[in-house]
Amino acid sequence: MARVHVAIVGAGIIGCLIAREMAARRPEASLVVLDRDQTGCGASRRSAGTHIPRGATARFRRMTEYSHDYYAGLRRARPALPIRALPMAVVADAAHERTILERYIPAAAPLRTDTLPCRVTDLPERSAAWRISGGHYADVHGLTRALAAELRPRVAFREGVEVVAVDPSPTGVTLRLGTGETLTADRLVLAPGPWTGHPAWAALTRALDVRVKKIVALHLDEPTAPDDGAVVFQDHDAFLLPLHAEGHWLYSYVCPHWDVDPDTVGRGLAPSDLAEAAESLRVCAPRLAGRVGSARVFCDAYGPQGEPLITGVAGAERVVFAGAGSGFGYRLAPAIAGEAADLLCQD
Numbered sequence: 001m002a003r004v005h006v007a008i009v010g011a012g013i014i015g016c017l018i019a020r021e022m023a024a025r026r027p028e029a030s031l032v033v034l035d036r037d038q039t040g041c042g043a044s045r046r047s048a049g050t051h052i053p054r055g056a057t058a059r060f061r062r063m064t065e066y067s068h069d070y071y072a073g074l075r076r077a078r079p080a081l082p083i084r085a086l087p088m089a090v091v092a093d094a095a096h097e098r099t100i101l102e103r104y105i106p107a108a109a110p111l112r113t114d115t116l117p118c119r120v121t122d123l124p125e126r127s128a129a130w131r132i133s134g135g136h137y138a139d140v141h142g143l144t145r146a147l148a149a150e151l152r153p154r155v156a157f158r159e160g161v162e163v164v165a166v167d168p169s170p171t172g173v174t175l176r177l178g179t180g181e182t183l184t185a186d187r188l189v190l191a192p193g194p195w196t197g198h199p200a201w202a203a204l205t206r207a208l209d210v211r212v213k214k215i216v217a218l219h220l221d222e223p224t225a226p227d228d229g230a231v232v233f234q235d236h237d238a239f240l241l242p243l244h245a246e247g248h249w250l251y252s253y254v255c256p257h258w259d260v261d262p263d264t265v266g267r268g269l270a271p272s273d274l275a276e277a278a279e280s281l282r283v284c285a286p287r288l289a290g291r292v293g294s295a296r297v298f299c300d301a302y303g304p305q306g307e308p309l310i311t312g313v314a315g316a317e318r319v320v321f322a323g324a325g326s327g328f329g330y331r332l333a334p335a336i337a338g339e340a341a342d343l344l345c346q347d
């Protein structure tokens, strides 16, 4: 039976960044990342990958600042990675200036402006706009795969290999794999994205109070111009993003459907999705209301209070859960990975 120091289940952006962090902190440790699919093909493949440098709580802002600096360092070190800086403006009721100034991290430096960084929408009546520095968006699927490629000489990746059972004991954690193999790890990290209820570990994660919510982002049939930037509608928890590589716009809003199944939710837009999304778009960017052609439909795991969760698992001291990206799992992935590595390196 094979044995490794650390096994990470889930090769999404979070699992891959945990592997990167552990490879840097523990050069001598044997590391394996397992995924039943291909690397970066879960929620990470559907992500809009937007980094809006803000946070509603002090913890969110701390994690955002950490991740902001991490991604900035990554872009400096490897400019070819698919992370693209973006002009960005936030729109809100003029009376909410204090909230804007509190919620955006210092590097964002919100500054009142009369113009939006695009021509596809206007400043809504009775609203104000602030220019935001340091925003970006990424092709999260491409980025995850590029990071995995860099790690491969050091970290074993087992793609197309499902973990079908997890058996923690005081001396190690034994994984039963869909291939019929078993693997024992000194420590196990569960980074399963929205598959928190997979039968292999449902008994371990049930008490974590993680729920899975549907996410819908509209693809708008409106071309982008090279200098177009993103517009964040602070009071509506929505944003417009120019997908330059794809040549169209994306509109993200809050989809209120909970407890969905990640294996079936991605099968396409439901009539209620279209109606809810169109209503939100009509309020925030009415000129684009007729441009709804398609969408990306998937889901994400949400922690208690809608925040990420990085924790040891009660009754299984060798197991760490890291995830519940709560719709911000790309933006916060470096901070989540850092906290997971802190837990793994405690002993």
Ligand SMILES: Cc1cc2nc3c(=O)[nH]c(=O)nc-3n(C[C@H](O)[C@H](O)[C@H](O)COP(=O)(O)OP(=O)(O)OC[C@H]3O[C@@H](n4cnc5c(N)ncnc54)[C@H](O)[C@@H]3O)c2cc1C
Pocket: 009, 010, 011, 012, 013, 014, 015, 034, 035, 036, 037, 038, 039, 040, 041, 042, 043, 044, 045, 046, 047, 048, 049, 050, 051, 140, 161, 162, 163, 164, 191, 192, 193, 194, 195, 198, 200, 215, 216, 217, 296, 297, 298, 299, 300, 323, 324, 325, 326, 327, 328, 329, 330, 331, 332
């Ligand atoms: C439409 C959409 C838009 C989004 N937009 C943004 C955004 O703009 N900004 C932002 O910050 N975040 C955004 N998010 C959220 C972000 O994409 C996610 O939080 C993040 O990708 C989660 O990464 P992860 O590594 O936890 O999960 P995943 O990428 O889902 O990775 C988990 C992996 O675990 C594997 N797995 C599951 N079960 C098993 C098993 N039994 N055995 C082996 N492997 C298994 C899966 O195959 C999967 O590859 C968006 C999400 C969606 C769906």
